[in-house]
Amino acid sequence: MFAAANKLRESGVLGLNERNADYIMRLNPRRLYPLVDDKVLTKKLALKAGMAVPDLYGVIAHQGEVRKFAEIVRDHDSFVIKPARGSGGDGILVVTGRGKRKRDNYRLSSGLFVSEGEILHHISNTVGGQYSLSGNPDKALIEYCVHFDPIFAEVSFQGVPDIRVIVYRGYPVMAMVRLPTRASDGKANLHQGAVGAGVDLGTGETLTGVLGNDVVEEHPDTGALVEGLKIPMWDFILESSARGYDVTGLGYLGVDMVIDRDRGPLILEMNARPGLNIQIANGSGLAHRISRIEDLYDASAGPAERAALARREFPAAVEHQTSLF
């Protein structure tokens, strides 16, 4: 048992206790949490900092406003409804189209049609706090539905694949792509069965994926190779993530981005308690990279410099690179 713990320690794996006690509690002051816990607020801050985010169509904050839903989406055929304070991708409803005859029938990302009544019920639940961490009343966001870039089309089953970057004191340290599967019901959440693939910070190319705790080479639903995909606009993605630190002040931050076909990388949300599965997806521990940043830390460096440093310092491990060729 202790031998196993020592091996993990050697490879720099960060455990939950260490993440909570040494990083989240030290670097993420409680008062900054609302900035990322409330997606409406995050969106406003990101916009102010000149970052690209999906357009907000409307916010429903009270039960009485639920009926405003039809009006909010009147001009949109596709949109996403999500709780402002949700976690782990729970309570997100992706509407990709409407019924041809009945415009108040909505097609979900799964292909199923639901009535407007069911959607209103979902919004009520959201506003009532079903998906919020503490069960407190919440708001429902209705925003632009990302038309994701075809780069990941082969390796996603419905839903929106996204890119998670862990940013330590402003420096990107690790990234992964999260690919929805049939099992994850279109959600890009590893806990729910999405495939995670590590990303070479140097090149922006994907590494092998993980499903649960196992390494996989192919997407379980599409059968396409997960490895070796080149993420477009990688520089911009790293820089935007680094900028997330300047916007929120959180020293241990997870930035979630999607790549829109038309609009490029957009910031979806930020997370003050990003999960640790990213280590499995990258086949590498976070601790070594974090201590490297501690050594190189420069308070005056801007987001672009920090992103450049990350590209330079954290290319994929050697064995991954050789396996590409």
Place this chain on the structure above:
Amino acid sequence: MKQRYVYMLAALLTVIGLSVFYYKWQVLGFPLTANQETPVWTIESAITFDSGPGSIKVQLHVPTLTPGFRMLNENSVSRGYGFSLNYGSGGRQAQWAIRRADGEQTIYYRISVYEDDSVDQSDTTPPFPPLPVINEPLKTAVDVLVSDVRDHSADTASFTTELLRRVNDPSPDPNVELLLAGVDSSADFVGVITTILASARIPARMVRGFPLSGRQRSASLAAWLEVHDGDQWLYYNPTTGEERLPERFLVWWRGNEPLLSVEGGSNVEVGFAIQENHLDAVAIAETQAAQRGTFAVDFSLYSLPIQTQAVYSVLLMIPIGALIMVVMRNFVGIDAFGTFMPVLIALAFRETKLLWGVILFTTLVALGLSIRFLLDRARLLLVPRLSAVLIVVVILMLFISLVSHRMGMETGLSVALFPMVIIAMTIERMSVVWEERGAVDALRAGLGSLVVAVAAYIAMGMHWLEHLVFTFPEMLLLVLALVILAGRYTGYRLTELRRFKALSTD
């Protein structure tokens, strides 16, 4: 900095907790294990006499310094008499007085003692006794005997031993024979010996008391010899010369004064009865703490009303359950619903017992979940839905109780002890996880909760631990210290060793 602060805090709590614990355990004698009993002897002296026409005053010697024993309590029963305790030359004296009394009178004095080796002879060093006034021809006999014994001894102890050997010789020399002529009781015998010792300027006195053993309806006083060797009092068996007190010898009083004096009464009789009881060691420690006037007794849980005590004996185990939660969550890494839900379930298990507890809990949650899924179709708002689940849980509990009662299984009735609000929240939470993450996750977390609850139940059900925490509530400071230390544990959780297995360097 933070780390040092945590260690200091934990160390401080540990030191406070342990020192209070040590004081109560070692000094006050609080027992470490439950149902520890200490033998307690109650000696009752009954004084009977016929009252005279005038006022009556009764004086009785009562135990003062009792090596090897500590007094638990004493009391007197006497109708209409004024009672007081005074110090006389032979130690404490109980005194009863009344202006007028009619007919036969009975006065009881009762004392309870228990063994305590730490009680020592703490009497002061006596002055050299004055030379006794003895008439001839006894004086010559004493002088000859003393000088003869002095020639055959080196110090007080050997003098006494030699003297006792001579007076107990089956064929005594004429001087001893002369001195012992007319001695017809052991008290007289010891009286003569103390006189001889006084002639040799050796402080000595008679000690009277009882060897305590079991139950005696009429115990008789034994006379023992006490000699001061300049440093301490030594006890001698006057007939064998052996230098020690008998086993469990309770010293009642010292000196040549009579045990009892009654003024204004006749036909005086005094009898002693001894009773051996076993008392809870906790009760004795409490009494002792009270006698010492320490804070420990003021803040002892045993001073609370019995019903409150029962409540606290359960409540004090909750920190233990919380400690188990911490271990299971942060060291093992088991998923469970709600932070303290498993502890509350474990509390309910205490009443239902484990097997039934698990069966009832599983049934309740399973039924609640299925009804919750039916309710889901009605698309209720959050709070009304939670309330609906709560009501369903209450109805289910009622139903389970009634069915099991019908079937003659009374254990089913105890389902009412489950914390229904917690169960309702668990069902709601579980159904949400079920929908969002799938049945596997929901069942795993449900099972995790049950495992933690069972672990907490086992820890909280340990009787020795319950006794320990209840008798020494300062132990909670230790639990607090442990929890605080665990709060800074940044190592891996047991389940993470498996989770990150792929990452370990080989």
